[in-house]
Amino acid sequence: MRNMAKGSFKVQVLQAREGAIVASVNRLLAEKGYDAMTVDEVAADVGIAKASLYKHFTSKEELAAAAMIRLLDHALAFLATLEAQPKATALERLKAVARWTLQVQLAGEMPALPAQNSTLRAALAANKTYLDRLMLVSDKLGEWITAGQKASQLNRKLPPELILYTLFARACDPVLSLLKAGGKYSDEQIVDLLLTTCFDGLCGHAKLRLA
Amino acid sequence: MRNMAKGSFKVQVLQAREGAIVASVNRLLAEKGYDAMTVDEVAADVGIAKASLYKHFTSKEELAAAAMIRLLDHALAFLATLEAQPKATALERLKAVARWTLQVQLAGEMPALPAQNSTLRAALAANKTYLDRLMLVSDKLGEWITAGQKASQLNRKLPPELILYTLFARACDPVLSLLKAGGKYSDEQIVDLLLTTCFDGLCGHAKLRLA
DNA sequence: GTCTATAAGAGGATAGAC
DNA sequence: GTCTATCCTCTTATAGAC
Numbered sequence: 499m500r501n502m503a504k505g506s507f508k509v510q511v512l513q514a515r516e517g518a519i520v521a522s523v524n525r526l527l528a529e530k531g532y533d534a535m536t537v538d539e540v541a542a543d544v545g546i547a548k549a550s551l552y553k554h555f556t557s558k559e560e561l562a563a564a565a566m567i568r569l570l571d572h573a574l575a576f577l578a579t580l581e582a583q584p585k586a587t588a589l590e591r592l593k594a595v596a597r598w599t600l601q602v603q604l605a606g607e608m609p610a611l612p613a614q615n616s617t618l619r620a621a622l623a624a625n626k627t628y629l630d631r632l633m634l635v636s637d638k639l640g641e642w643i644t645a646g647q648k649a650s651q652l653n654r655k656l657p658p659e660l661i662l663y664t665l666f667a668r669a670c671d672p673v674l675s676l677l678k679a680g681g682k683y684s685d686e687q688i689v690d691l692l693l694t695t696c697f698d699g700l701c702g703h704a705k706l707r708l709a
Numbered sequence: 710m711r712n713m714a715k716g717s718f719k720v721q722v723l724q725a726r727e728g729a730i731v732a733s734v735n736r737l738l739a740e741k742g743y744d745a746m747t748v749d750e751v752a753a754d755v756g757i758a759k760a761s762l763y764k765h766f767t768s769k770e771e772l773a774a775a776a777m778i779r780l781l782d783h784a785l786a787f788l789a790t791l792e793a794q795p796k797a798t799a800l801e802r803l804k805a806v807a808r809w810t811l812q813v814q815l816a817g818e819m820p821a822l823p824a825q826n827s828t829l830r831a832a833l834a835a836n837k838t839y840l841d842r843l844m845l846v847s848d849k850l851g852e853w854i855t856a857g858q859k860a861s862q863l864n865r866k867l868p869p870e871l872i873l874y875t876l877f878a879r880a881c882d883p884v885l886s887l888l889k890a891g892g893k894y895s896d897e898q899i900v901d902l903l904l905t906t907c908f909d910g911l912c913g914h915a916k917l918r919l920a
Numbered sequence: 921g922t923c924t925a926t927a928a929g930a931g932g933a934t935a936g937a938c
Numbered sequence: 939g940t941c942t943a944t945c946c947t948c949t950t951a952t953a954g955a956c
Contacts, residue, residue, distance in 0.1 A: 512939085531825040533744040536931060550940050552933065589912070613883055614742040614821060652911055659891060660902055661911055663884040672824055672881065673874040680870060691871055699910030700863055700872055701800070723921085747949060761922050763951065927952070934945075 516554050516564075519544050524565040527609035532562055532618065559621035563628050565609045570631035573598075577638050588642040589651035589697075592665065595639065596696060599668045600689045604678070608669055636662060668696060727765050727775075730755050735776040738820035743773055743829065770832035774839050776820045781842035784809075788849050799853040800862035800908075803876065806850065807907060810879045811900045815889070819880055847873060879907060 505513075522543040526535045537558055541548040555561045576598050580591045602608045611618060622628055643661045646652040652661060673695075677688045694702070716724075733754040737746045748769055752759040766772045787809050791802045813819045822829060833839055854872045857863040863872060884906075888899045905913070 531823060533823065534825060537933085538931070546939095547941050548932090549934075549942080553939055556933095558932070610825065612742060612744065612823065613886065614745060653905070653909070653913055656902065656906065656911065657893075659893075660884065660888065660906065663887045664906055664911060667883050670883065672878050673871065675824065676874045677871065682868075682870075691867065694864070695867065695871065695875055695910070697910045697912045698864070699906070699908045699913050700867065700875060701908045702864055702910050702913060748951085749949075757921095758923050759950090760924080760952075764921055767951095769950070921956105923954105923956080925953085925955105928950090930947105930949085932945105932947085935943085936941105937943105938939105938941080 515544075515546075519551065519554060519561070520564045520568050523561045524568060524607060524609050527562065527565055527611070528606050531610040532612055532615065537561070557621070559618050560625075562609070562611060562618060563622055563625045566611070566622065567625075567628050567631055569602075569609060570628070570635055572602075573635050574631065574638075577635065581638075587651060588646035588649065591642050592639070592646060592652075593693060593697060596665055596668050596693055597689055599665070600671070600674060600692055601685075603669065603671070603674055604685050604688065610670065639665060664696065668692070726755075726757075730762065730765060730772075731775045731779050734772045735779060735818060735820050738773065738776055738822070739817050742821040743823055743826065748772070768832070770829050771836075773820070773822060773829060774833055774836045777822070777833065778836075778839050778842055780813075780820060781839070781846055783813075784846055785842065785849075788846065792849075798862060799857035799860060802853050803850070803857060803863075804904060804908060807876055807879050807904055808900055810876070811882070811885060811903055812896075814880065814882070814885055815896050815899065821881065850876060875907065879903070 519540070522540055523535075526539060526543065537548055537551060540561065541551050544551070551561075555564060573595075577595070580586060580594055586594075599608075639662055640658060643652065643658045647654045647656075647658070671692060674688060674692060677683055677691070678685075683691070730751070733751055734746075737750060737754065748759055748762060751772065752762050755762070762772075766775060784806075788806070791797060791805055794802075797805075810819075850873055851869060854863065854869045858865045858867075858869070882903060885899060885903060888894055888902070889896075894902070
């Protein structure tokens, strides 16, 4: 019956080190993207040898998967806080999720994975922990989406998957970085502008925060 | 006065070969993305030796830039056909542009460049031909955007750059490939759905083509 | 300008001592 | 499990003959 409960001190040290590794990976993925991130950089950033990294994670793909799991866990924690507010409507919750996603991106903490890398996609598709977290997030958002459509807060003619994908896509919206690079708007304004275009469209007569 | 007019037969052959190269690059960029595309593949696809490629284009970055210029030229040609229709409103033209962009993507002909590759960005920023074409497209779209806002066809509260960027972003919309992978909708339905979410938002009460 | 052959280097992954 | 040192593959780019 070894390592009962939370495990020995030694185990906790190891888990803390893994947490530091994943945090570094997350930051580097947000900064440079998956392809430009090298395992050497990760090791240097954490302050350990590359060979030691490979004792914790067996490949670069697994490092990326760990970062994604970390992100999804943070998302799940945020979804839980939203669900704890019984007065909020489905639409308000979905907008809050989109806002959170954009803020993570603005903070430089959104890991960027290439959509076309097939080996990476295969590794993620084979990672049960990742798939599990992804399904938890998708299911919760799916509930709110159908609720929002029933209440006519969301366009009832749109397939729910489309709405789900559109919300997920806010995590890699290139418009955010372009507006940010322009330097004309504050972070809060950028978030409001993108939320407006997402939920009300380019034609919509939404009032933003001004009017 | 050598090479007058369109040049000799020899020059035309060379230009045709360069066209074939750029077409291959465009297809490979659309299929695998910039990082996964190798110069060896391009050479094999065109059917010439890699060293010959480097006689036409001095680097992989220049290959990508040539593909982008080709794309922008196609876009400019399409914009010209739109401008030849005097009855069309600004909004109709912008929707037609967005539709064209999505159709290029669906046809597997949209080159995919990583937003974060700094050396590639530098090469593009130093390419005057590319910048010239990009500015021509941006200026024309900018005209229509401001016209659409004056006519209240577009939300007047949105900064014009935001609208421009949002239209550009349709060229790499991940929602399209997700819907396509789902297999539940025809290409035309996918285009209509994405146009609706883009211009009318997730909340909008647009009728799509059904109602 | 086209080819074959190769340089030059980056980067993922591992061997083996401790 | 951590380290140093190394392997090995892939990829960009070029040399030099024709």
